Amino acid sequence: MSEEASRSRDIKALARVLGADCVGICEARATPESRRFGDWLDRGYGGVMDYLERSRAKREDPALLFDGARSLIVIGLLYHERDGEEGAPPANVSRYARGDDYHDVLLDRLRALGAAIEAREKEPFSWKAWVDTGPVVERVAAAYAGLGWAGKNTCLIHPEYGSYLFLGVIATDLACAFDEPIGDQCGTCTACLDACPTGALVEPHWLDATRCIAYTTIEDPGPIPADLREGHGGHVYGCDICQEVCPWNHRRGRVVPDDPLGLRVHFEAREAWRAPTLHWLLELDEEAWRESTRGSAMRRSKYRGLMRNALVAAGNSGDASLRQPVERFLTTGDEMLSEHAHWALDRLAT
Ligand code: B12
Known part of the structure; x- marks a missing residue:
């Protein structure tokens, strides 16, 4: 050798x-x-x-x-590693960020x-x-x-x-022997392209990040584009839809490797983020947010970003009991949050 x-x-x-x-x-x-x-x-x-x-x-x-x-x-x-927990409504945190x-x-x-x-x-x-x-x-x-x-x-x-x-x-800089790529196995399937609610997968293998819910809810600190808001549904932090619909994540006999070091426990959902309610989220103050996101990848959107996302999810929820927690954002002096709150209230009124 x-x-x-x-x-x-x-x-x-x-x-x-x-x-x-x-x-x-x-x-x-x-x-x-x-x-x-x-x-x-x-x-x-x-x-x-x-x-x-x-x-x-x-x-x-x-x-x-x-x-x-x-x-x-x-x-x-x-x-x-488990099947299920697909887009738990009404406020969905993507799997990668729950632990x-x-x-x-x-x-x-x-x-x-x-x-x-x-x-x-x-x-x-x-x-x-x-x-x-x-x-x-x-x-x-x-x-x-x-x-x-x-x-x-x-x-x-x-x-x-x-x-x-x-x-x-x-x-x-070590010289190593290299592995071989295994090649594309997607075949004719287009489940991910068909399912993306904001049309971010503009063609196979090409994602326009500016339309992706992972970008609008986490990476971009600015307002969520109005034409994409409805497509956000209940997603308040990232999105897994293009993976949830992928047949390779639901294969019968899908293998789960052993975890002798117990590393996967790190990625298990924290209670707060498994299926948060919109009421709880909209009432969360910055201090409580800091506490519940300690050591978590959820810090990236900052508190303001998460509130913005929750307002869009509230507007999409059809739940008129959310009007009151949404209204608090009309008077915080934050223009972006106030605009998102107005958008949500308009939708909850109809
Ligand atoms: C910027 C970024 C984002 C952006 C843009 C994503 C995108 N698709 O471009 C946003 C914020 C939208 C995002 C979202 C997510 N991200 Co991200 N992201 C990154 C980051 C930092 C850079 C990605 C990048 O360079 N994008 C530019 C495009 C051009 O590159 P790409 O997406 O990697 O796509 C390449 C392949 O598709 C490949 N490809 C396509 N066809 C073919 C054919 C062949 C033969 C080969 C070899 C390759 C190939 O070529 C593309 C590059 O040219 C990487 C970490 C890193 N340093 O790479 C993590 C990373 C890609 N993200 C990750 C994750 C987990 C996510 C999310 C699932 C999070 C979530 N649930 O919200 C989503 C998934 C959305 C999606 N469908 O991509 C993981 C992905 C793990 C995996 N199994 O793929 C990474 C690798 C982080 C990590 N270290 O684990 N992400």
Whole structure:
């Protein structure tokens, strides 16, 4: 066995022992799909997510991540293993955000993996680890590393585990043997494109983030575009619809890997966020919000963003008993929230 092959074998074994549900390795190089990231930005699909533009060159070509970067080790951790709990009305928090912040959980695993590889190697080498926030198009890396394929909904779909997987990457200058991509398995299915309530999946494999509920409710601090509000339904933080309808997440005999380190407990829904009511949400003050989002990925929208989202969900609920909690936002002095409250009240009046 070559040195590269035995290194890759050992790294993958270490990753599994350290809690990765799946792991693969690909070359750190530009591919047609990583280059497509630039086309996506040029179409304006990135909206206000300026940090993506700033790291464009590295995302398009991972060889530029640092001097000598050669290999990308990609791990995946399952965060939702059960069928069901689909879009629990009336206020739905997407699955990825219901438990502890995945950035912390995965980064901790990647650092442990990096340290374990250091212990294995005789010579010093460079490595960097990222979860979500690094300048890497992680789904492309994961697809090339053989973890699954990028579906028409753009999500990385593992053939056995489905798409509710978090990804994390270590880039290193170590020479490794690479895995093979497994290729697209979506076939003729268009369930995700048909189901997206805001038409964000403009064509297979192309998501206009500015229309995606995950973007409007989390990433964009501004008002939710009026033409998209109805499509938001009860979604108050992110959205899973394009994954909920994906047959690969409902396959009979879908495998759930063992979890010997008990990592998945981190991703279990906190009581507050499993199925919050709109009454509770609209009455939540900033202090209580801070308390209930400690160590959670739900901090990203900020308190104001969550209230804005809850007002849209209230307007969509048809529940006139929400008029009173909505009215409190008319007098907070916040123009954006007041406009959303007016919108909700108009709809609750009819
Ligand atoms: C910006 C961002 C968003 C934006 C834009 C998403 C988008 N589709 O572009 C918004 C805010 C909308 C978003 C939403 C969500 N996100 Co997000 N997001 C990111 C981030 C930071 C960058 C993504 C990016 O570069 N987008 C630009 C487009 C062009 O790239 P892409 O979406 O990755 O799409 C690539 C693939 O589809 C691939 N591809 C397409 N066809 C083919 C064919 C082949 C052969 C290959 C190899 C590849 C390939 O090429 C595209 C790039 O060119 C990544 C973390 C990271 N650093 O990569 C997380 C990440 C993609 N997000 C993640 C998650 C969990 C979500 C949500 C599920 C959260 C939620 N429930 O609300 C939703 C899913 C919505 C969706 N359908 O994408 C996970 C996805 C895990 C997975 N299994 O796919 C990531 C990887 C974070 C992580 N570390 O786990 N996200």
